[in-house]
Amino acid sequence: MAEKKSLRKEFTKGLIRENPVMRLVLGTCPTLAVTTSIVNALGMGISAMIVLICSNIVISALRKIIPSKVRIPAYIVIIASFVTIVQMIVKAFVPALDQSLGVFLPLIVVNCIILGRAEAFAGKNGVIASAVDGLGMGIGFTIALCCMGAVREIIGAGTILSGAESLLSIAGITGFDGITLIGENSAISPMTIFILAPGGFFTFGILMACANRIAESKGKPKAELGCAACPMAKNCALLAKGEACEEKKEGTEV
Amino acid sequence: MVNGKKLVVSASPHLRSAQTTTKIMLDVVIALIPALIAAIFIFGPRVLCVAAVSIGSAVLAEYISRKVMKRHQTIGDMSAVVTGLILALNLPSTIPYWIAALGSVVAIVVVKQFFGGIGQNFANPAITARIVLLLSFGAQMGNWVAPLSWKTGITTTATPLAVEYSKLESELGVSLVDMFLGLRGGCLGETCALALILGGIYLLAKKVISPAIPAAFIGTVALIMLIAGKGDLGFVAYHVMGGGLLLGAFFMATDYSTCPINVKGKIIFGIGCGVITSLIRLFASMTEAVSFAILIMNLVVPFIDRATTPKPFGTPKKEKKSKEAAN
Numbered sequence: 001m002a003e004k005k006s007l008r009k010e011f012t013k014g015l016i017r018e019n020p021v022m023r024l025v026l027g028t029c030p031t032l033a034v035t036t037s038i039v040n041a042l043g044m045g046i047s048a049m050i051v052l053i054c055s056n057i058v059i060s061a062l063r064k065i066i067p068s069k070v071r072i073p074a075y076i077v078i079i080a081s082f083v084t085i086v087q088m089i090v091k092a093f094v095p096a097l098d099q100s101l102g103v104f105l106p107l108i109v110v111n112c113i114i115l116g117r118a119e120a121f122a123g124k125n126g127v128i129a130s131a132v133d134g135l136g137m138g139i140g141f142t143i144a145l146c147c148m149g150a151v152r153e154i155i156g157a158g159t160i161l162s163g164a165e166s167l168l169s170i171a172g173i174t175g176f177d178g179i180t181l182i183g184e185n186s187a188i189s190p191m192t193i194f195i196l197a198p199g200g201f202f203t204f205g206i207l208m209a210c211a212n213r214i215a216e217s218k219g220k221p222k223a224e225l226g227c228a229a230c231p232m233a234k235n236c237a238l239l240a241k242g243e244a245c246e247e248k249k250e251g252t253e254v
Numbered sequence: 255m256v257n258g259k260k261l262v263v264s265a266s267p268h269l270r271s272a273q274t275t276t277k278i279m280l281d282v283v284i285a286l287i288p289a290l291i292a293a294i295f296i297f298g299p300r301v302l303c304v305a306a307v308s309i310g311s312a313v314l315a316e317y318i319s320r321k322v323m324k325r326h327q328t329i330g331d332m333s334a335v336v337t338g339l340i341l342a343l344n345l346p347s348t349i350p351y352w353i354a355a356l357g358s359v360v361a362i363v364v365v366k367q368f369f370g371g372i373g374q375n376f377a378n379p380a381i382t383a384r385i386v387l388l389l390s391f392g393a394q395m396g397n398w399v400a401p402l403s404w405k406t407g408i409t410t411t412a413t414p415l416a417v418e419y420s421k422l423e424s425e426l427g428v429s430l431v432d433m434f435l436g437l438r439g440g441c442l443g444e445t446c447a448l449a450l451i452l453g454g455i456y457l458l459a460k461k462v463i464s465p466a467i468p469a470a471f472i473g474t475v476a477l478i479m480l481i482a483g484k485g486d487l488g489f490v491a492y493h494v495m496g497g498g499l500l501l502g503a504f505f506m507a508t509d510y511s512t513c514p515i516n517v518k519g520k521i522i523f524g525i526g527c528g529v530i531t532s533l534i535r536l537f538a539s540m541t542e543a544v545s546f547a548i549l550i551m552n553l554v555v556p557f558i559d560r561a562t563t564p565k566p567f568g569t570p571k572k573e574k575k576s577k578e579a580a581n
Binding site for chain 2: 074187189190191192193194196198202205
Protein backbone atom coordinates (compact mmCIF):
# COMPACT_ATOMS: atom_id res chain seq x y z
CA MET A 1 0.00 0.00 0.00
CA ALA A 2 2.76 2.34 0.96
CA GLU A 3 4.48 1.60 -2.33
CA LYS A 4 1.34 2.39 -4.31
CA LYS A 5 0.83 5.67 -2.50
CA SER A 6 4.36 6.84 -3.18
CA LEU A 7 4.02 5.88 -6.84
CA ARG A 8 0.94 8.04 -7.05
CA LYS A 9 2.92 10.84 -5.46
CA GLU A 10 5.71 10.41 -8.01
CA PHE A 11 3.12 10.67 -10.74
CA THR A 12 1.16 13.68 -9.50
CA LYS A 13 4.14 15.78 -8.46
CA GLY A 14 4.97 16.52 -12.10
CA LEU A 15 1.54 17.87 -12.90
CA ILE A 16 1.47 21.07 -10.85
CA ARG A 17 3.58 20.93 -7.71
CA GLU A 18 6.85 20.22 -9.51
CA ASN A 19 5.66 21.01 -13.01
CA PRO A 20 8.93 21.07 -14.96
CA VAL A 21 8.12 24.19 -16.98
CA MET A 22 6.01 26.29 -14.66
CA ARG A 23 7.58 25.45 -11.32
CA LEU A 24 11.10 24.18 -11.93
CA VAL A 25 11.61 26.46 -14.96
CA LEU A 26 13.31 23.76 -17.00
CA GLY A 27 13.10 23.25 -20.73
CA THR A 28 12.22 26.88 -21.39
CA CYS A 29 13.80 26.92 -24.84
CA PRO A 30 11.33 24.54 -26.53
CA THR A 31 8.58 26.03 -24.35
CA LEU A 32 9.07 29.47 -25.83
CA ALA A 33 9.92 28.33 -29.33
CA VAL A 34 7.30 25.78 -30.30
CA THR A 35 4.20 26.97 -28.45
CA THR A 36 2.91 29.15 -31.27
CA SER A 37 0.06 26.70 -31.76
CA ILE A 38 -1.64 23.98 -29.73
CA VAL A 39 -0.80 21.30 -32.28
CA ASN A 40 2.90 22.14 -32.21
CA ALA A 41 2.84 22.21 -28.41
CA LEU A 42 1.08 18.87 -28.24
CA GLY A 43 3.49 17.28 -30.72
CA MET A 44 6.49 18.57 -28.82
CA GLY A 45 5.04 17.51 -25.46
CA ILE A 46 4.26 13.98 -26.57
CA SER A 47 7.63 13.52 -28.28
CA ALA A 48 9.46 14.72 -25.19
CA MET A 49 7.28 12.56 -22.95
CA ILE A 50 8.06 9.40 -24.92
CA VAL A 51 11.78 10.15 -24.80
CA LEU A 52 11.55 10.97 -21.09
CA ILE A 53 9.75 7.75 -20.12
CA CYS A 54 12.04 5.52 -22.21
CA SER A 55 15.25 7.20 -21.10
CA ASN A 56 14.12 7.15 -17.46
CA ILE A 57 13.47 3.40 -17.65
CA VAL A 58 16.79 2.58 -19.33
CA ILE A 59 18.85 4.90 -17.14
CA SER A 60 17.22 3.54 -14.00
CA ALA A 61 17.85 -0.04 -15.14
CA LEU A 62 21.49 0.74 -15.86
CA ARG A 63 22.07 2.98 -12.83
CA LYS A 64 24.26 0.43 -11.05
CA ILE A 65 26.37 -0.30 -14.11
CA ILE A 66 27.09 3.27 -15.23
CA PRO A 67 30.15 4.61 -13.36
CA SER A 68 29.21 7.88 -11.71
CA LYS A 69 32.17 9.73 -13.25
CA VAL A 70 30.92 9.25 -16.80
CA ARG A 71 27.23 9.23 -16.05
CA ILE A 72 26.37 12.43 -17.93
CA PRO A 73 27.86 11.25 -21.28
CA ALA A 74 26.19 7.89 -20.76
CA TYR A 75 22.82 9.56 -20.10
CA ILE A 76 23.21 11.72 -23.18
CA VAL A 77 23.91 8.67 -25.35
CA ILE A 78 20.80 6.92 -24.06
CA ILE A 79 18.64 10.03 -24.48
CA ALA A 80 20.02 10.73 -27.94
CA SER A 81 19.17 7.22 -29.11
CA PHE A 82 15.54 7.64 -28.08
CA VAL A 83 15.37 11.12 -29.60
CA THR A 84 16.62 9.71 -32.90
CA ILE A 85 13.95 7.00 -32.81
CA VAL A 86 11.20 9.53 -32.04
CA GLN A 87 12.46 11.89 -34.71
CA MET A 88 12.39 9.12 -37.32
CA ILE A 89 8.85 8.15 -36.32
CA VAL A 90 7.62 11.75 -36.49
CA LYS A 91 9.33 12.26 -39.87
CA ALA A 92 7.70 9.11 -41.22
CA PHE A 93 4.16 9.54 -39.92
CA VAL A 94 3.62 13.28 -39.24
CA PRO A 95 5.92 15.10 -41.69
CA ALA A 96 3.98 18.36 -41.27
CA LEU A 97 4.70 18.36 -37.54
CA ASP A 98 8.36 17.58 -38.19
CA GLN A 99 8.55 20.63 -40.44
CA SER A 100 6.93 22.99 -37.96
CA LEU A 101 8.97 21.75 -34.99
CA GLY A 102 12.15 21.94 -37.06
CA VAL A 103 15.38 21.82 -35.10
CA PHE A 104 13.58 21.67 -31.75
CA LEU A 105 12.74 18.01 -32.26
CA PRO A 106 16.39 16.82 -32.35
CA LEU A 107 17.13 19.37 -29.64
CA ILE A 108 15.11 17.28 -27.16
CA VAL A 109 18.51 15.62 -26.59
CA VAL A 110 19.64 18.59 -24.57
CA ASN A 111 16.27 19.31 -22.99
CA CYS A 112 16.95 20.11 -19.34
CA ILE A 113 13.88 18.24 -18.16
CA ILE A 114 15.04 14.90 -19.52
CA LEU A 115 18.63 15.20 -18.33
CA GLY A 116 17.37 16.71 -15.07
CA ARG A 117 15.05 13.79 -14.35
CA ALA A 118 17.79 11.33 -15.28
CA GLU A 119 20.16 13.02 -12.85
CA ALA A 120 17.69 13.78 -10.07
CA PHE A 121 15.46 10.72 -10.19
CA ALA A 122 16.17 7.87 -12.59
CA GLY A 123 19.80 7.57 -11.53
CA LYS A 124 18.73 6.97 -7.93
CA ASN A 125 15.39 5.14 -8.08
CA GLY A 126 13.92 1.89 -9.33
CA VAL A 127 12.64 1.20 -12.82
CA ILE A 128 8.90 1.41 -12.10
CA ALA A 129 9.18 4.55 -10.01
CA SER A 130 11.32 6.16 -12.74
CA ALA A 131 8.81 5.26 -15.44
CA VAL A 132 5.98 6.77 -13.39
CA ASP A 133 8.09 9.84 -12.69
CA GLY A 134 8.78 10.20 -16.42
CA LEU A 135 5.11 9.83 -17.24
CA GLY A 136 4.07 12.45 -14.66
CA MET A 137 6.75 14.91 -15.69
CA GLY A 138 6.01 14.29 -19.36
CA ILE A 139 2.31 14.95 -18.88
CA GLY A 140 3.14 18.06 -16.82
CA PHE A 141 5.39 19.30 -19.63
CA THR A 142 2.71 18.60 -22.25
CA ILE A 143 0.01 20.36 -20.19
CA ALA A 144 2.22 23.40 -19.69
CA LEU A 145 3.07 23.57 -23.39
CA CYS A 146 -0.56 23.17 -24.39
CA CYS A 147 -1.68 25.94 -22.00
CA MET A 148 0.88 28.28 -23.52
CA GLY A 149 0.05 27.10 -27.04
CA ALA A 150 -3.66 27.70 -26.45
CA VAL A 151 -3.18 31.23 -25.11
CA ARG A 152 -0.75 32.19 -27.86
CA GLU A 153 -2.71 30.61 -30.69
CA ILE A 154 -6.11 32.02 -29.67
CA ILE A 155 -4.88 35.55 -29.03
CA GLY A 156 -2.08 35.65 -31.56
CA ALA A 157 -3.60 33.93 -34.57
CA GLY A 158 -7.31 33.77 -33.74
CA THR A 159 -7.55 30.02 -34.31
CA ILE A 160 -7.86 26.88 -32.18
CA LEU A 161 -6.08 23.64 -33.11
CA SER A 162 -5.10 24.89 -36.53
CA GLY A 163 -3.14 22.20 -38.36
CA ALA A 164 -4.80 19.46 -36.31
CA GLU A 165 -5.30 17.42 -39.43
CA SER A 166 -1.66 16.33 -39.47
CA LEU A 167 -2.00 14.76 -36.01
CA LEU A 168 -5.51 13.39 -36.47
CA SER A 169 -4.69 11.73 -39.77
CA ILE A 170 -2.66 9.11 -37.90
CA ALA A 171 -5.86 8.05 -36.15
CA GLY A 172 -7.64 8.03 -39.49
CA ILE A 173 -9.75 11.12 -38.82
CA THR A 174 -9.77 13.68 -41.58
CA GLY A 175 -11.67 16.81 -42.33
CA PHE A 176 -11.02 18.66 -39.07
CA ASP A 177 -8.36 21.29 -39.33
CA GLY A 178 -9.05 23.62 -36.45
CA ILE A 179 -11.57 26.38 -35.82
CA THR A 180 -11.06 29.98 -36.91
CA LEU A 181 -12.24 32.34 -34.19
CA ILE A 182 -11.18 35.65 -35.68
CA GLY A 183 -11.71 35.72 -39.43
CA GLU A 184 -10.16 38.14 -41.86
CA ASN A 185 -13.26 40.26 -42.07
CA SER A 186 -14.12 40.47 -38.37
CA ALA A 187 -14.09 43.73 -36.46
CA ILE A 188 -11.09 42.77 -34.38
CA SER A 189 -7.83 41.26 -35.53
CA PRO A 190 -5.55 38.82 -33.70
CA MET A 191 -2.74 40.26 -31.60
CA THR A 192 0.21 39.05 -33.65
CA ILE A 193 2.77 39.77 -30.95
CA PHE A 194 1.56 36.68 -29.08
CA ILE A 195 2.97 34.33 -31.69
CA LEU A 196 6.23 36.28 -31.76
CA ALA A 197 8.96 35.81 -29.17
CA PRO A 198 7.93 38.68 -26.80
CA GLY A 199 4.40 37.27 -26.58
CA GLY A 200 5.91 33.93 -25.63
CA PHE A 201 7.73 35.54 -22.71
CA PHE A 202 4.59 37.42 -21.57
CA THR A 203 2.51 34.25 -21.64
CA PHE A 204 5.22 32.24 -19.93
CA GLY A 205 5.56 34.72 -17.08
CA ILE A 206 1.83 35.05 -16.50
CA LEU A 207 1.21 31.28 -16.60
CA MET A 208 4.15 30.73 -14.23
CA ALA A 209 2.57 33.17 -11.79
CA CYS A 210 -0.74 31.31 -12.08
CA ALA A 211 0.93 27.93 -11.42
CA ASN A 212 2.71 29.36 -8.38
CA ARG A 213 -0.58 30.73 -7.14
CA ILE A 214 -2.36 27.37 -7.55
CA ALA A 215 0.45 25.53 -5.78
CA GLU A 216 0.50 28.14 -3.00
CA SER A 217 -3.24 27.96 -2.50
CA LYS A 218 -2.85 24.24 -1.85
CA GLY A 219 -0.41 25.11 0.91
CA LYS A 220 2.58 23.74 -0.93
CA PRO A 221 5.89 25.52 -0.55
CA LYS A 222 7.65 27.03 -3.50
CA ALA A 223 9.17 24.26 -5.56
CA GLU A 224 12.91 23.90 -5.68
CA LEU A 225 15.34 21.38 -6.97
CA GLY A 226 17.15 20.92 -3.67
CA CYS A 227 20.70 19.75 -3.20
CA ALA A 228 19.93 16.22 -4.43
CA ALA A 229 19.68 17.40 -8.02
CA CYS A 230 22.61 19.79 -7.86
CA PRO A 231 25.57 18.51 -9.89
CA MET A 232 27.93 20.35 -7.54
CA ALA A 233 26.53 18.69 -4.41
CA LYS A 234 29.51 16.35 -4.00
CA ASN A 235 32.01 19.20 -3.99
CA CYS A 236 29.78 21.65 -2.17
CA ALA A 237 31.59 23.10 0.84
CA LEU A 238 28.42 24.66 2.22
CA LEU A 239 26.53 21.41 2.11
CA ALA A 240 29.35 19.72 4.04
CA LYS A 241 28.92 22.37 6.71
CA GLY A 242 25.18 21.83 6.65
CA GLU A 243 24.36 25.25 5.26
CA ALA A 244 22.22 26.13 2.30
CA CYS A 245 23.88 27.62 -0.76
CA GLU A 246 22.84 30.91 -2.39
CA GLU A 247 20.50 29.31 -4.87
CA LYS A 248 18.73 27.35 -2.22
CA LYS A 249 18.43 30.34 0.10
CA GLU A 250 16.82 32.37 -2.64
CA GLY A 251 14.34 29.64 -3.25
CA THR A 252 13.27 29.26 0.36
CA GLU A 253 13.18 32.91 1.31
CA VAL A 254 10.00 33.84 -0.51
CA MET B 255 8.99 52.70 0.39
CA VAL B 256 7.94 52.92 3.98
CA ASN B 257 6.77 49.30 4.19
CA GLY B 258 4.37 50.01 7.02
CA LYS B 259 7.05 51.05 9.50
CA LYS B 260 6.03 53.83 11.83
CA LEU B 261 9.46 55.31 12.32
CA VAL B 262 11.63 55.75 9.28
CA VAL B 263 15.29 56.27 10.01
CA SER B 264 17.26 57.55 7.03
CA ALA B 265 20.53 59.35 6.46
CA SER B 266 20.63 63.14 6.30
CA PRO B 267 19.96 65.55 4.60
CA HIS B 268 16.25 65.60 5.27
CA LEU B 269 14.64 67.85 2.71
CA ARG B 270 10.98 68.66 2.70
CA SER B 271 9.43 69.49 -0.61
CA ALA B 272 5.97 70.56 -1.62
CA GLN B 273 6.40 68.55 -4.81
CA THR B 274 4.13 65.51 -5.02
CA THR B 275 3.63 62.88 -7.67
CA THR B 276 0.20 64.30 -8.45
CA LYS B 277 1.63 67.79 -9.04
CA ILE B 278 4.37 66.46 -11.33
CA MET B 279 1.91 64.39 -13.32
CA LEU B 280 -0.43 67.37 -13.59
CA ASP B 281 2.47 69.43 -14.97
CA VAL B 282 3.15 66.76 -17.59
CA VAL B 283 -0.53 66.77 -18.58
CA ILE B 284 -0.43 70.58 -18.88
CA ALA B 285 2.72 70.33 -20.99
CA LEU B 286 1.02 67.84 -23.32
CA ILE B 287 -2.09 69.96 -23.84
CA PRO B 288 -0.57 72.12 -26.66
CA ALA B 289 0.31 68.93 -28.55
CA LEU B 290 -3.21 67.61 -28.00
CA ILE B 291 -4.81 70.84 -29.20
CA ALA B 292 -2.54 70.86 -32.25
CA ALA B 293 -3.53 67.25 -32.94
CA ILE B 294 -7.25 68.11 -32.74
CA PHE B 295 -6.67 70.95 -35.16
CA ILE B 296 -4.61 68.81 -37.56
CA PHE B 297 -6.39 65.46 -37.41
CA GLY B 298 -9.92 66.39 -36.41
CA PRO B 299 -12.20 65.85 -33.40
CA ARG B 300 -11.70 62.07 -33.47
CA VAL B 301 -8.41 62.75 -31.70
CA LEU B 302 -10.36 63.72 -28.58
CA CYS B 303 -12.27 60.42 -28.64
CA VAL B 304 -9.03 58.43 -29.05
CA ALA B 305 -7.46 60.31 -26.14
CA ALA B 306 -10.59 59.86 -23.99
CA VAL B 307 -10.73 56.10 -24.67
CA SER B 308 -7.01 55.70 -24.05
CA ILE B 309 -6.98 57.74 -20.83
CA GLY B 310 -10.25 56.24 -19.58
CA SER B 311 -9.12 52.67 -20.09
CA ALA B 312 -5.72 53.41 -18.54
CA VAL B 313 -7.33 54.77 -15.35
CA LEU B 314 -9.86 51.94 -15.26
CA ALA B 315 -7.12 49.34 -15.78
CA GLU B 316 -5.10 50.90 -12.96
CA TYR B 317 -8.12 50.94 -10.64
CA ILE B 318 -9.11 47.33 -11.36
CA SER B 319 -5.60 45.91 -11.21
CA ARG B 320 -4.85 47.63 -7.88
CA LYS B 321 -8.16 46.34 -6.55
CA VAL B 322 -7.53 42.77 -7.74
CA MET B 323 -3.97 42.78 -6.41
CA LYS B 324 -5.28 44.12 -3.07
CA ARG B 325 -2.90 47.08 -3.07
CA HIS B 326 -3.69 50.63 -2.03
CA GLN B 327 -5.36 52.67 -4.72
CA THR B 328 -3.03 54.89 -6.79
CA ILE B 329 -5.31 56.36 -9.45
CA GLY B 330 -5.25 59.65 -7.55
CA ASP B 331 -1.63 60.30 -8.52
CA MET B 332 -2.60 60.98 -12.13
CA SER B 333 0.16 58.74 -13.50
CA ALA B 334 -2.35 56.57 -15.34
CA VAL B 335 -3.80 59.70 -16.97
CA VAL B 336 -0.33 60.68 -18.19
CA THR B 337 0.35 57.17 -19.52
CA GLY B 338 -2.99 57.09 -21.32
CA LEU B 339 -2.49 60.54 -22.79
CA ILE B 340 1.06 59.82 -24.00
CA LEU B 341 -0.09 56.53 -25.51
CA ALA B 342 -2.93 58.32 -27.33
CA LEU B 343 -0.44 60.83 -28.71
CA ASN B 344 1.56 57.85 -30.02
CA LEU B 345 -1.30 56.42 -32.09
CA PRO B 346 -2.51 57.33 -35.56
CA SER B 347 -5.84 59.16 -35.58
CA THR B 348 -7.65 56.38 -37.43
CA ILE B 349 -6.82 53.79 -34.77
CA PRO B 350 -9.83 51.61 -33.81
CA TYR B 351 -10.92 52.43 -30.26
CA TRP B 352 -10.50 48.86 -29.05
CA ILE B 353 -6.82 48.90 -30.03
CA ALA B 354 -6.29 52.14 -28.10
CA ALA B 355 -8.01 50.60 -25.07
CA LEU B 356 -5.98 47.40 -25.39
CA GLY B 357 -2.78 49.46 -25.55
CA SER B 358 -3.68 51.22 -22.31
CA VAL B 359 -4.36 47.90 -20.60
CA VAL B 360 -0.98 46.53 -21.76
CA ALA B 361 0.76 49.70 -20.57
CA ILE B 362 -0.87 49.80 -17.15
CA VAL B 363 -1.35 46.13 -16.28
CA VAL B 364 1.54 44.33 -17.97
CA VAL B 365 4.27 46.96 -17.89
CA LYS B 366 3.39 48.88 -14.74
CA GLN B 367 1.26 46.94 -12.24
CA PHE B 368 2.84 43.52 -12.80
CA PHE B 369 6.13 45.06 -11.73
CA GLY B 370 4.71 46.79 -8.65
CA GLY B 371 3.01 49.95 -9.88
CA ILE B 372 4.27 53.50 -10.16
CA GLY B 373 8.03 53.84 -9.87
CA GLN B 374 8.62 50.13 -10.36
CA ASN B 375 8.04 49.75 -14.09
CA PHE B 376 11.05 48.40 -15.99
CA ALA B 377 10.33 50.43 -19.12
CA ASN B 378 8.16 53.35 -20.11
CA PRO B 379 4.60 51.94 -20.18
CA ALA B 380 3.42 54.09 -23.10
CA ILE B 381 6.45 53.21 -25.26
CA THR B 382 6.16 49.51 -24.51
CA ALA B 383 2.43 49.53 -25.23
CA ARG B 384 3.08 51.35 -28.49
CA ILE B 385 5.62 48.72 -29.55
CA VAL B 386 3.28 45.88 -28.55
CA LEU B 387 0.52 47.45 -30.64
CA LEU B 388 2.89 48.08 -33.53
CA LEU B 389 4.05 44.46 -33.63
CA SER B 390 0.47 43.20 -33.26
CA PHE B 391 -1.53 45.48 -35.51
CA GLY B 392 0.95 46.72 -38.09
CA ALA B 393 -1.70 47.73 -40.63
CA GLN B 394 -3.84 49.78 -38.23
CA MET B 395 -0.78 51.35 -36.59
CA GLY B 396 0.62 52.52 -39.92
CA ASN B 397 -2.55 54.08 -41.24
CA TRP B 398 -1.45 57.70 -41.45
CA VAL B 399 -3.92 60.45 -42.23
CA ALA B 400 -3.02 63.50 -44.28
CA PRO B 401 -3.09 66.71 -42.20
CA LEU B 402 -6.31 68.74 -42.26
CA SER B 403 -7.96 66.15 -44.52
CA TRP B 404 -10.64 65.48 -41.88
CA LYS B 405 -12.54 68.53 -43.11
CA THR B 406 -12.88 67.33 -46.67
CA GLY B 407 -12.68 63.56 -46.40
CA ILE B 408 -9.89 61.53 -44.93
CA THR B 409 -6.98 60.69 -47.20
CA THR B 410 -3.99 58.65 -46.19
CA THR B 411 -0.40 59.67 -46.58
CA ALA B 412 3.11 58.61 -45.66
CA THR B 413 5.11 60.02 -42.78
CA PRO B 414 8.03 62.29 -43.69
CA LEU B 415 10.59 59.72 -42.53
CA ALA B 416 9.11 57.10 -44.85
CA VAL B 417 10.17 59.12 -47.90
CA GLU B 418 13.66 60.38 -48.65
CA TYR B 419 14.55 63.89 -47.56
CA SER B 420 15.23 65.00 -51.14
CA LYS B 421 11.73 63.92 -52.20
CA LEU B 422 9.98 65.46 -49.18
CA GLU B 423 8.54 68.44 -51.06
CA SER B 424 7.99 66.76 -54.42
CA GLU B 425 6.32 63.58 -53.15
CA LEU B 426 4.56 64.62 -49.95
CA GLY B 427 4.30 68.35 -50.48
CA VAL B 428 5.61 68.89 -46.95
CA SER B 429 8.13 71.63 -46.28
CA LEU B 430 10.27 72.01 -43.17
CA VAL B 431 7.95 74.81 -42.00
CA ASP B 432 5.00 72.42 -42.38
CA MET B 433 6.88 69.91 -40.26
CA PHE B 434 7.51 72.56 -37.61
CA LEU B 435 3.80 73.42 -37.50
CA GLY B 436 2.79 69.77 -37.60
CA LEU B 437 1.14 69.73 -41.02
CA ARG B 438 2.30 66.25 -41.90
CA GLY B 439 1.20 62.66 -41.49
CA GLY B 440 2.12 60.82 -38.33
CA CYS B 441 1.02 59.88 -34.83
CA LEU B 442 -1.37 62.28 -33.13
CA GLY B 443 1.05 64.02 -30.86
CA GLU B 444 4.35 63.75 -32.70
CA THR B 445 3.64 66.00 -35.67
CA CYS B 446 3.56 69.50 -34.21
CA ALA B 447 7.15 70.33 -33.28
CA LEU B 448 6.10 73.79 -32.08
CA ALA B 449 3.61 72.43 -29.53
CA LEU B 450 6.05 69.79 -28.30
CA ILE B 451 8.82 72.35 -27.84
CA LEU B 452 6.40 74.61 -25.91
CA GLY B 453 5.46 71.69 -23.67
CA GLY B 454 9.11 70.76 -23.22
CA ILE B 455 10.03 74.31 -22.24
CA TYR B 456 7.19 74.32 -19.69
CA LEU B 457 8.49 71.11 -18.12
CA LEU B 458 12.05 72.45 -18.07
CA ALA B 459 10.93 75.76 -16.54
CA LYS B 460 8.93 73.93 -13.87
CA LYS B 461 12.00 71.72 -13.25
CA VAL B 462 9.87 68.62 -13.77
CA ILE B 463 12.48 67.23 -16.16
CA SER B 464 16.18 67.88 -16.29
CA PRO B 465 17.51 69.20 -19.59
CA ALA B 466 20.21 66.50 -19.72
CA ILE B 467 18.22 63.77 -21.47
CA PRO B 468 16.39 65.83 -24.12
CA ALA B 469 19.57 67.81 -24.86
CA ALA B 470 21.77 64.72 -25.15
CA PHE B 471 19.14 62.77 -27.10
CA ILE B 472 18.25 65.46 -29.65
CA GLY B 473 21.83 66.74 -29.76
CA THR B 474 23.22 63.30 -30.59
CA VAL B 475 20.68 62.76 -33.36
CA ALA B 476 21.37 66.24 -34.76
CA LEU B 477 25.14 65.69 -34.68
CA ILE B 478 24.99 62.28 -36.36
CA MET B 479 22.57 63.59 -38.99
CA LEU B 480 24.83 66.59 -39.60
CA ILE B 481 27.65 64.20 -40.40
CA ALA B 482 25.42 61.81 -42.37
CA GLY B 483 23.90 64.68 -44.35
CA LYS B 484 27.36 66.15 -45.02
CA GLY B 485 26.58 69.42 -43.27
CA ASP B 486 23.05 69.96 -44.67
CA LEU B 487 21.12 71.75 -41.91
CA GLY B 488 17.79 71.05 -43.59
CA PHE B 489 18.50 67.32 -43.32
CA VAL B 490 19.21 67.79 -39.60
CA ALA B 491 15.94 69.69 -39.08
CA TYR B 492 14.06 67.02 -41.05
CA HIS B 493 15.36 64.32 -38.71
CA VAL B 494 14.92 66.30 -35.49
CA MET B 495 11.31 67.17 -36.30
CA GLY B 496 10.52 63.89 -38.05
CA GLY B 497 9.17 60.79 -36.36
CA GLY B 498 8.56 60.86 -32.63
CA LEU B 499 11.92 62.33 -31.63
CA LEU B 500 10.67 65.46 -29.85
CA LEU B 501 7.76 63.66 -28.18
CA GLY B 502 10.08 60.85 -27.13
CA ALA B 503 12.93 63.05 -25.95
CA PHE B 504 10.83 65.43 -23.85
CA PHE B 505 8.04 63.20 -22.55
CA MET B 506 9.00 59.56 -22.70
CA ALA B 507 12.76 59.25 -22.28
CA THR B 508 12.51 61.48 -19.18
CA ASP B 509 10.18 59.13 -17.26
CA TYR B 510 11.60 59.14 -13.70
CA SER B 511 11.57 55.43 -13.00
CA THR B 512 13.13 54.44 -16.31
CA CYS B 513 15.97 56.92 -16.66
CA PRO B 514 19.26 57.13 -14.76
CA ILE B 515 19.51 59.06 -11.49
CA ASN B 516 22.64 61.16 -12.02
CA VAL B 517 23.27 63.83 -14.61
CA LYS B 518 26.21 61.81 -15.93
CA GLY B 519 23.97 58.78 -16.30
CA LYS B 520 21.26 60.86 -17.93
CA ILE B 521 23.72 62.13 -20.53
CA ILE B 522 24.91 58.58 -21.30
CA PHE B 523 21.24 57.54 -21.55
CA GLY B 524 20.41 60.42 -23.90
CA ILE B 525 23.43 59.78 -26.12
CA GLY B 526 22.56 56.07 -26.25
CA CYS B 527 18.99 56.88 -27.30
CA GLY B 528 20.28 59.28 -29.94
CA VAL B 529 22.81 56.82 -31.37
CA ILE B 530 20.28 53.97 -31.59
CA THR B 531 17.65 56.28 -33.13
CA SER B 532 20.12 57.53 -35.74
CA LEU B 533 21.40 54.05 -36.58
CA ILE B 534 17.86 52.70 -37.05
CA ARG B 535 16.86 55.70 -39.16
CA LEU B 536 19.96 55.60 -41.34
CA PHE B 537 20.52 51.88 -41.79
CA ALA B 538 17.41 49.90 -40.83
CA SER B 539 14.49 49.16 -43.10
CA MET B 540 11.91 50.45 -40.63
CA THR B 541 11.10 54.00 -39.57
CA GLU B 542 10.27 53.04 -35.99
CA ALA B 543 13.41 54.39 -34.36
CA VAL B 544 12.60 56.45 -31.27
CA SER B 545 10.37 53.89 -29.54
CA PHE B 546 12.90 51.11 -29.89
CA ALA B 547 15.78 53.38 -28.87
CA ILE B 548 14.01 54.44 -25.67
CA LEU B 549 12.93 50.88 -24.86
CA ILE B 550 16.43 49.49 -25.36
CA MET B 551 17.99 52.25 -23.25
CA ASN B 552 15.30 51.77 -20.57
CA LEU B 553 16.52 48.21 -20.19
CA VAL B 554 20.15 49.21 -19.62
CA VAL B 555 19.34 51.95 -17.08
CA PRO B 556 20.26 49.75 -14.08
CA PHE B 557 23.73 49.21 -15.58
CA ILE B 558 24.18 52.91 -16.31
CA ASP B 559 23.17 53.70 -12.74
CA ARG B 560 25.65 51.20 -11.36
CA ALA B 561 28.44 52.57 -13.53
CA THR B 562 27.76 56.19 -12.54
CA THR B 563 27.32 55.76 -8.80
CA PRO B 564 28.85 58.88 -7.25
CA LYS B 565 31.82 58.49 -4.94
CA PRO B 566 30.92 59.35 -1.33
CA PHE B 567 32.87 62.33 -0.04
CA GLY B 568 36.10 61.39 1.72
CA THR B 569 36.51 57.93 0.27
CA PRO B 570 39.75 57.15 -1.57
CA LYS B 571 39.90 57.58 -5.30
CA LYS B 572 39.31 54.55 -7.46
CA GLU B 573 42.50 54.98 -9.50
CA LYS B 574 44.59 54.83 -6.37
CA LYS B 575 42.94 51.58 -5.34
CA SER B 576 43.55 49.89 -8.66
CA LYS B 577 47.19 51.07 -8.64
CA GLU B 578 47.70 49.67 -5.19
CA ALA B 579 46.15 46.41 -6.29
CA ALA B 580 48.50 46.34 -9.26
CA ASN B 581 51.50 46.90 -7.02
